[in-house]
Amino acid sequence: MVKARKELIKAYLDFFKAKSHKVIPNAPLIPENDPTVLFTTAGMHPLVPYLLSQPHPQGKRLCSVQKCIRTQDIGEVGDTYHHTFFEMLGNWSLGDYWKKEAIEMSFEFLTKSLKIPKEKLAVSCFTGDKDAPKDEESAKIWLSLGVAKERIAFLPKENNWWGPAGETGPCGPDTEMFYWIGKEKAPQKFDPSDNRWLEFWNNVFMQYNKTKSSSFEPLKQKNVDTGMGVERTIAMLNGIKDAYLTECFLPIVKEIERLSGKRYSKNQGETRAMRIIADHIKAAVFILAECILPSNKEQGYILRRLIRRAIRYGKEIGIKNNFTNDAAGKVFDIYSDYEHLQKNKKQILEELEKEEGKFEKVLEEGLKKVEKIFSKKIPVRKEKFVRLMQLKDKSEIFKRIFHNKRLGKEYNIKEAGISDKEVDNATISGAEAFYLYQSFGFPIEMIIELVREKSLFIDIEDFEQKQSKHQKLSRTATEGRFKSGLADTAEQTTRLHTATHLLLAALRVVLKDESIMQKGSNITAERLRFDFSFPRKLAGKEIKEIEELVNAQAQKSCEVTREEMPPQEARKKGAIGVFDKRYGEKVSVYSIGSFSKEICAGPHVKNTCELGRFKIIKEEAVAAGIRRIKAVLE
Numbered sequence: 001m002v003k004a005r006k007e008l009i010k011a012y013l014d015f016f017k018a019k020s021h022k023v024i025p026n027a028p029l030i031p032e033n034d035p036t037v038l039f040t041t042a043g044m045h046p047l048v049p050y051l052l053s054q055p056h057p058q059g060k061r062l063c064s065v066q067k068c069i070r071t072q073d074i075g076e077v078g079d080t081y082h083h084t085f086f087e088m089l090g091n092w093s094l095g096d097y098w099k100k101e102a103i104e105m106s107f108e109f110l111t112k113s114l115k116i117p118k119e120k121l122a123v124s125c126f127t128g129d130k131d132a133p134k135d136e137e138s139a140k141i142w143l144s145l146g147v148a149k150e151r152i153a154f155l156p157k158e159n160n161w162w163g164p165a166g167e168t169g170p171c172g173p174d175t176e177m178f179y180w181i182g183k184e185k186a187p188q189k190f191d192p193s194d195n196r197w198l199e200f201w202n203n204v205f206m207q208y209n210k211t212k213s214s215s216f217e218p219l220k221q222k223n224v225d226t227g228m229g230v231e232r233t234i235a236m237l238n239g240i241k242d243a244y245l246t247e248c249f250l251p252i253v254k255e256i257e258r259l260s261g262k263r264y265s266k267n268q269g270e271t272r273a274m275r276i277i278a279d280h281i282k283a284a285v286f287i288l289a290e291c292i293l294p295s296n297k298e299q300g301y302i303l304r305r306l307i308r309r310a311i312r313y314g315k316e317i318g319i320k321n322n323f324t325n326d327a328a329g330k331v332f333d334i335y336s337d338y339e340h341l342q343k344n345k346k347q348i349l350e351e352l353e354k355e356e357g358k359f360e361k362v363l364e365e366g367l368k369k370v371e372k373i374f375s376k377k378i379p380v381r382k383e384k385f386v387r388l389m390q391l392k393d394k395s396e397i398f399k400r401i402f403h404n405k406r407l408g409k410e411y412n413i414k415e416a417g418i419s420d421k422e423v424d425n426a427t428i429s430g431a432e433a434f435y436l437y438q439s440f441g442f443p444i445e446m447i448i449e450l451v452r453e454k455s456l457f458i459d460i461e462d463f464e465q466k467q468s469k470h471q472k473l474s475r476t477a478t479e480g481r482f483k484s485g486l487a488d489t490a491e492q493t494t495r496l497h498t499a500t501h502l503l504l505a506a507l508r509v510v511l512k513d514e515s516i517m518q519k520g521s522n523i524t525a526e527r528l529r530f531d532f533s534f535p536r537k538l539a540g541k542e543i544k545e546i547e548e549l550v551n552a553q554a555q556k557s558c559e560v561t562r563e564e565m566p567p568q569e570a571r572k573k574g575a576i577g578v579f580d581k582r583y584g585e586k587v588s589v590y591s592i593g594s595f596s597k598e599i600c601a602g603p604h605v606k607n608t609c610e611l612g613r614f615k616i617i618k619e620e621a622v623a624a625g626i627r628r629i630k631a632v633l634e
Contacts, residue, residue: 016063039069043090057586060096078272080242085283093224122190126173127154162204177201201228251330252278273313280310288348366440378425379455387416430462492525494603505596506549557609558593
């Protein structure tokens with residue numbers, strides 16, 4: 001039976017290859033053609049143009065293992081199954097097979113390849129609403145395969161519907177698969193609220209397009225999009241309820257145990273801290289491998305937040321010295337099959353060490369701010385504070401205490417001889433606590449500990465309100481930077497994406513260096529961001545020449561043409577590309593007149609006359625040997 005990570009990935013890809021699927025490469029974590037997210041959050045992200053009907057050079061049946069980052073769950077990390085970085089197995093039909101074939105293949109893979117007894121399986125389907133009917137079709141297919149009627153649950157949109165990515169675009173019902181992880185025999189009837197039923201695979205049927213008027217129209221090209229989390233499935237197949245005890249995390253956890261002198265699973269708080277450290281260090285390593293550096297904006301902000309949160313929790317469990325490199329070293333061992341990790345290992349470790357050093361200075365400054373804030377408060381007399389602690393369990397007091405009229409009644413403040421005025425004078429406000437949390441990365445647990453040491457109180461309720469507001473804003477920024485859907489941003493991003501082809505060609509001409517290659521790209525509806533290999537800062541004159549050359553090509557009204565060919569043929573014809581394992585049997589080659597020829601999977605205009613005026617707004621360093629250009633089309 002399949003038990004190991006690499007075995008699961010191989011079994012999955014081999015199964016779907018046998019079903020006429022082409023294996024597509026593991027795409028970068030920074031999406032090139034989807035402006036709605038900061039990171040690739042699912043296997044479907046690299047396929048957005050093809051889900052919107054652009055032909056894929058590999059055909060209509062595809063499969064892959066895709067590395068993903070999801071930032072909306074950072075606050076949930078610490079339990080047994082939430083992860084910031086994870087791998088997702090997926091198979092797709094781009095207007096080819098539909099529900100029957102998709103469900104039959106899923107069932108066959110589970111029961112024959114993975115040898116899971118159907119008695120341990122249950123499924124859910126969409127219950128239907130005013131926008132779309134009940135998905136009886138999927139349920140009937142499951143029944144025909146021998147899944148008992150009692151094991152099929154119908155659930156609403158929040159459970160069994162995907163998309164759209166924004167307010168408009170492709171979407172549709174899904175059917176989810178569950179596995180019984182309980183020690184006892186699985187109950188005959190499936191109860192989705194019972195957490196012993198673990199959801200691990202999802203088949204999405206994109207059959208509708210949500211319009212601006214919020215109506216749901218049938219799609220001309222119906223797609224199947226599936227996703228199975230590797231970490232969760234490995235835990236499930238090994239009978240492990242905690243994903244951090246699988247091979248995907250355990251080496252990192254063991255290293256954290258060594259560094260801290262603490263044991264995993266012995267103390268609930270310390271176990272949670274170890275999970276957060278392991279998760280965040282792994283995610284940071286993969287983001288750094290994409291040439292993203294810690295900063296206060298976009299992906300760099302998420303990266304900095306992950307590293308500093310890991311360091312914070314490291315200190316909480318007693319790790320005194322710099323440790324991120326030691327923990328990160330285990331990530332390279334676990335993911336030895338990712339060549340780009342091994343190739344960039346030296347730089348990744350250097351950046352981790354550099355950020356850890358910066359955070360040490362921030363912590364020092366933060367503690368000075370703590371002293372300044374605390375010095376303005378009047379501590380409760382020690383004997384009164386001790387008396388208060390004896391009246392009620394202290395952990396409860398310091399988790400939930402806040403000063404208002406209920407305080408005295410709930411926590412017997414007056415019985416301890418503490419007046420309302422004393423409470424007011426001794427309270428750290430929610431705003432002050434949130435300032436320490438946001439500006440210096442102090443976890444609320446750490447702030448509470450500092451408050452307790454000084455015989456002060458803290459307004460937790462106000463802090464949580466401010467934190468909730470901040471998280472809502474962060475979630476908006478990281479989940480979807482634009483409210484419109486992919487289809488609405490397609491026109492602007494298509495123009496900007498085509499401009500990056502002209503930009504790369506112009507860089508090679510003006511800088512007289514044909515070794516210049518693209519190292520990353522991020523495009524929103526407003527601007528393009530293009531990373532390229534080059535060892536020095538560009539002169540103002542060079543930037544102007546590059547702008548002029550791009551605009552000259554655009555003004556020529558060059559036709560943009562697309563051809564499909566094997567990668568070897570593309571190389572012979574002079575197409576720009578990184579000729580390694582990332583390509584499949586066929587690639588799309590886009591030519592812009594005789595000026596640019598490049599392997600690409602993104603959307604393009606038909607003629608450069610559609611572009612408008614190209615203007616570079618910034619040129620800067622990203623990392624050693626990598627420069628970044630930000631530009632707009634006016």
